[in-house]
Amino acid sequence: MDETCLPDEEIDGRFGKIPIYYVKLCKLGVVALVKSTNIDVNKIRVGNLYEAEAMGCLLSLPGKTRMRIAIADDDREVVDFLGKIVEEQGHVFVGFADGDALANALLRDTFDLVILDWNMPGKTGMQILEWMEGAVDDRPPVMMMTSRTAKQDISDALNAGADDYITKPEDPNVIAARINAILRRGNGSTAMETTAQYGDYILDRIEQKVRHNKTEVALTAKEFELTDLMFRNRDRTLSRRYIMETVWRTNAHLATRTLDMHVSRVRSKLSLTPENGFRIFTVFGYGYRLETLSNGV
Amino acid sequence: MKLRRRLGIEWAGVALAASLIVTALIYWNSLSGFDNLLYDQLSEYDRPEASEEILIVAVDEDSLAAFGKWPWPRDRHANLFNILADAKPKAIAFDILLSEPGDTDEDQLMAQAARQNDNLFLPLHFVFPGSNGADFDVKEPITPLKEAVTGIGHVNLLFDRDSVVRRTSLCFGGITDPADSAKTVWPHLMEQVYRSVSGGRSSAFDSLENCQKPLLMPYANRGAFSQVPYAAVVNGEIPAAFLNDKIILIGATAQGLGDQHPAPLGDGGTVAGVEIMANMLNDIMADNFIAPVSTGTQILLSLIPTWILLIGFWRWRPRTTIFVSIGLVAVILVASAVLLSFQIWFAPGAALVGLGLVYPVWGWRRLQATSDFMGGELKNYRSETPDIPVLQSSLGPVDLVTEQAEELAHAIKHVRDLRRFITDALTNLPDPMFITDLDGKVKFVNKLAQTGVEDGAQDLALDDMLDRFVAPEDLGDVKNYLALDQQAREHDYIDFTSLNDEVFAMRRARVLSNEGELRGHIHYLADITEVANAAQEREEVLQLLSHDMRSPQAAILALLDGQDATDDNKRIESHARRTLALADNFVGLARIKSSEFSGEDILLSDLVIEANDSLWPLAKQRGIKSTVDDQTDGAFIVGEPSSLYRSFANLIDNAIKYSPDSSHISILLRNISLDKQPFVSVTITDQGNGIAEDMLGNLFERFASNDADSKGVVKGTGLGLNFVAAVIERHGGTIRAENVREGGAQFTILLPLAPEPADAD
Structure with a gap:
């Protein structure tokens, strides 16, 4: 999808009417609204859209868009398997069997998402990831796909700039949810409504209350904010740092047990169990992910 | 030390005796005969x-x-x-x-x-x-x-x-x-x-x-x-x-x-x-009269040359002292003559006697003291080194000091041989080593260390030698290690890579004197290049195995996904999943045995819940309800999350596998105290047929039978339980398996609680 500039206008934002100095329609259908001219829009990548979002200057346009996804895996079966999932979601994909082919394509072609296998002939997934940081302008989001399950490998990949990861083998529904979570970033659903429903859970953002199966669950302010953040970013791996900075609004050292305990309480108070269609998954050494289990609902 | 003290006493004795004798000779004018003779002789040259x-x-x-x-x-x-x-x-x-x-x-x-x-x-x-x-x-x-x-x-x-x-x-x-x-x-x-x-x-x-x-x-x-x-x-x-x-x-x-x-x-x-x-x-x-100096002055002047010589004994060699003595005699005589020409008479007799007395007496006492000392030391030396060839072959009777000197020469030769032997032994050690003194100077380097460092490393500053030997990326660590005290160091050795890409493990030992004083350090270097390479290779093999064993299984599962859920497909899927688990357990086990424990704070209840959640689809398929009852209120342990997670997943997976359909698996977490140490216990109880009695004893051993018998009684899970046991042991915990009275197996895991953090909120 080509980049298009929209004429200056006002737009309904999370915090009311926002004057738009410069609007850029990016890939993925994301609109970056930049309040301050100090920020060079060209430098906003999907990878750091979180930052813009956290500043309250990023909104997205509604509407579903067809995405173009690169899938790189030396295993033909896996490429086909993933391609089928992607197509079911209404997107198109291009498969690559090795790292070098992918690298060449990334220089000439534009993709909305790259799904990278870790071990590949030619450049490995990690090498591609590192290479992309410097070589590809406006780098698309990257989903790492790996047979490796060691904690260190996963946190290394995420810390190296991957937007998320999937371990093989994984349930097709989970994979679809995770892909959508990455793509949803720019999608309209991040716009804040006063109430939002996720499965059986209804979040009242004004009262800061959660209703589950018509029962009201009492949460503290921080617990609610954590719940809200996780639901909004469901199926997406959030780093502990991101959660702390967003919910506690601090960079300062926060006892790591504090976050563990809050997540634990949210989990038990809201009964976030597979029976209820959700599970909280700890990515050791990195952060948390709230997973939706479609077959549970 | 001993000799010094003895000589000091002897010296003081000689000094005192000489001074007293000189004083007495003057006081009682005992040497007038000699002095008069000299006076007569001198006055001969200057008659009025x-x-x-x-x-x-x-x-x-x-x-x-x-x-x-x-x-x-x-x-x-x-x-x-x-x-x-x-x-x-x-x-x-x-x-x-x-x-x-x-x-x-x-x-x-x-x-x-x-x-x-x-x-x-x-x-x-x-x-x-x-x-x-x-x-x-x-x-x-x-x-x-x-x-x-x-x-x-x-x-x-x-x-x-x-x-x-x-x-x-x-x-x-x-x-x-x-x-x-x-x-x-x-x-x-x-x-x-x-x-x-x-x-x-x-x-x-x-x-x-x-x-x-x-x-x-x-x-x-x-x-x-x-x-x-x-x-x-x-x-x-x-x-x-x-x-x-x-x-x-x-x-x-x-x-x-x-x-x-x-x-x-x-x-x-x-x-x-x-x-x-x-x-x-x-x-x-x-x-023309000549005035003799007063008695007091006479004593003082007479003592001066004696004391010059006495003090000189400490500083000068015996040959010097004899020349000085002769010189002093001449000086006294000349001074006496010169004074006489100034009409003053200083009788030199007592001063000369003092000189003449002190030189041989000191020589005697010194020889005696040295001889005694040498005799004692040689005796000690002989008793410490029984193999010393004591002077048996002396040629006829000789005087004691000669004998001692010859024995000393033998002892020195022996020590020299010994040093030669030690030096040779150290030099030819197969592994490099070097010795440093307390100032951080390299005192000895054996051949191999020298080849790595170039020649002339002796007396080099330790830091300079390390600069020439250790790869720059490890230099800081090595220097830190050496800067620390024996007690303060975390490990008693340090690995580093040399500039030649060899890998060494360096250990440091203290060199102490006989009295237990710290003299320096010996640094032993073991060439572990091959070991390090092997470890590296093993890690690569593990990586490869982990990936290459998993990938085809993942592909099979991916392929099956689009297929109808026939019985065959279900079996294929089950086997693929088992292979995956086997690979995971195998790699996990190998990692555990090859890596050091590095734990972090883990909220155990959530880890168990998540492991349980991950197996929910499996349980749901068979109508099994698996619930976690957490009674700990936030029990943190220090652990390795991946392996612990796998362990609990293995246990719950087993429980599901051997539970009848629509049964219940209960997982209970409690705080308990054992020998006043806080533990958290996790009990996983199923309602299956329990574990065969003959398997209970060696359930956690490697490659125990993986088959369930016809009645579906658990007989083991291959690597699965072996892995679990290794992980729990690694965490300082225990695992126990038993059959509950109502039927069904129960696994109880005890893990030590993490200490409260100082900054807990």
């Missing part, structure tokens, strides 16, 4: 000129021949006085005692003649000891004469121990007190003569502190004074002009008259008393 004014009128052999035997009648003396009065000499001293009254007429005659002369002096003398307990009696001339003459003076001679007359006292009797002189002090006859001639006291007399202090009296050459026979004067053979203005001393020179005394003239002969008087007068007139 005889004054022409002095004329001796001698009662010699010729006069005795002319006038007959002695004593002569006193009118003959009266006759002489008369003749002399006519000639008008400057002064006359009559050195013949006239203390006993003789013929009264003659005495009167003599007194009358005496009155003719202006300056006529008579002698008095003292008799020791005095009568009636007095120290001495004064024998004055008989009264008529005494009244007739100008004055009287004493003529007592001072004899040295060798009876030689070297000294004289210018006065006799107590302190010289000008105001009280007549009463208590008798000036010498010559002093009286001098006073009458010059009109005042002599300067030698003035500088006297007291009469007890004798002065040394230089002698003019024998026969230097003019002398005429008594008879010649009386007979008028001497012209009056010759006698005029002379100071005339009258005395006996004839051998037979007894007034002959030994004099320090170098010829051993005697000199007549009157000639001694002449010399004395001559010395008074020319102020």
Whole structure:
């Protein structure tokens, strides 16, 4: 999808009417609204859209868009398997069997998402990831796909700039949810409504209350904010740092047990169990992910 | 140390003894014989000129021949006085005692003649000891004469121990007190003569502190004074002009008259008393007297060379001290001679004796002490090293010190051999090593370390050597390791890569002295390049295995996904999943055995819940309800999350696998206390058929049977439980399996609780 500039206008934002100095329609259908001219829009990548979002200057346009996804895996079966999932979601994909082919394509072609296998002939997934940081302008989001399950490998990949990861083998529904979570970033659903429903859970953002199966669950302010953040970013791996900075609004050292305990309480108070269609998954050494289990609902 | 102390004591003893001896010798004047001899010798070179004014009128052999035997009648003396009065000499001293009254007429005659002369002096003398307990009696001339003459003076001679007359006292009797002189002090006859001639006291007399202090009296050459026979004067053979203005001393020179005394003239002969008087007068007139230094000064000066030598013993070699001793002897003698030319007499005898004494005595004591010490040390050495060849082959009897010296030479040779042996052994060690001292200097490097470091690493600073040897990325770690104390270090060795890409493990040991003092460090380097490479390779194999074993299974599962859920497909899927689990367990197990434990804070309840959640689809398929009951309220443990997660997933997976459909699996977390240590216990209980009794004992062993028997009783899970057991053990926990009474298996895991963090909120 080509980049298009929209004429200056006002737009309904999370915090009311926002004057738009410069609007850029990016890939993925994301609109970056930049309040301050100090920020060079060209430098906003999907990878750091979180930052813009956290500043309250990023909104997205509604509407579903067809995405173009690169899938790189030396295993033909896996490429086909993933391609089928992607197509079911209404997107198109291009498969690559090795790292070098992918690298060449990334220089000439534009993709909305790259799904990278870790071990590949030619450049490995990690090498591609590192290479992309410097070589590809406006780098698309990257989903790492790996047979490796060691904690260190996963946190290394995420810390190296991957937007998320999937371990093989994984349930097709989970994979679809995770892909959508990455793509949803720019999608309209991040716009804040006063109430939002996720499965059986209804979040009242004004009262800061959660209703589950018509029962009201009492949460503290921080617990609610954590719940809200996780639901909004469901199926997406959030780093502990991101959660702390967003919910506690601090960079300062926060006892790591504090976050563990809050997540634990949210989990038990809201009964976030597979029976209820959700599970909280700890990515050791990195952060948390709230997973939706479609077959549970 | 021991020797030093002993030598110090010996030295102090020698110093004290020498000082005391020197002081005593001076105090008791024991060396006067030697000193006098030296004095005589030295004074030989500087004899005073005889004054022409002095004329001796001698009662010699010729006069005795002319006038007959002695004593002569006193009118003959009266006759002489008369003749002399006519000639008008400057002064006359009559050195013949006239203390006993003789013929009264003659005495009167003599007194009358005496009155003719202006300056006529008579002698008095003292008799020791005095009568009636007095120290001495004064024998004055008989009264008529005494009244007739100008004055009287004493003529007592001072004899040295060798009876030689070297000294004289210018006065006799107590302190010289000008105001009280007549009463208590008798000036010498010559002093009286001098006073009458010059009109005042002599300067030698003035500088006297007291009469007890004798002065040394230089002698003019024998026969230097003019002398005429008594008879010649009386007979008028001497012209009056010759006698005029002379100071005339009258005395006996004839051998037979007894007034002959030994004099320090170098010829051993005697000199007549009157000639001694002449010399004395001559010395008074020319102020030639020589003052001996006081006893105190004498002691001090005599001790100086001895102490120079004593102090020198500590600093100089024996050869130097002998030269210095000889030099000091020369200095003393020269100083003595030089002082003498300044009319001061320093007797060098005691100083020379001090020098002569201290050198051999110290030499003896030092040898004794050294010999004793050496003997003791050699004995120790012999007892410590029984293999030392003790001097058996000595050639005949030799003296003790020689024997000791030879034995010492043997010991040194032995030590040298030993050092050679150690050096060779160290140098040829297969692994590199080096030794550093406390200043961080490299003291020894064996060959291999040198090849890595280049030659000449000895005495190099440790940091410089490391710079040349250790790869830059490891340099900081190595230096940190070496900077730390033995106790402060986390590991007792450190791995590093050298500049040549070899991998070494370095250990450091302390080098202590016999007394336990820290002297330096030995650094052992073990070449673990191959081990490190092997570890690296194993890690690569594990990575590969982990990926390559999993990938095809993942592909199979991916393929099956699109297929209908036939029984065959379900079986294929089940087998693929089992292979996956096997691969995971295998890799996990291998990792555990090859890596160090590195735990982090884990909320155990959530980890168990998530492991349980991950198996929910499996449980749901069979209608099994698996619930976690957390009664811990936030139990944190220190653990490795991945392996723990896998372990609980394995256990729950097993429970599901061997549970009947629609049954219940309960997972209970509780805080418990064991030996006062806090633990968290996790109990997983299923409602299956339990574990076969014969399997309970070795359930957690590797490769226990993986098959369930026909009744579906658990007989083991291959690597699964083995992995779980290894993980729990690694976390300092325990795992136990049993069958519950109601049927079904129960696994109980105990894990130690993490300590409370200091900053807990």
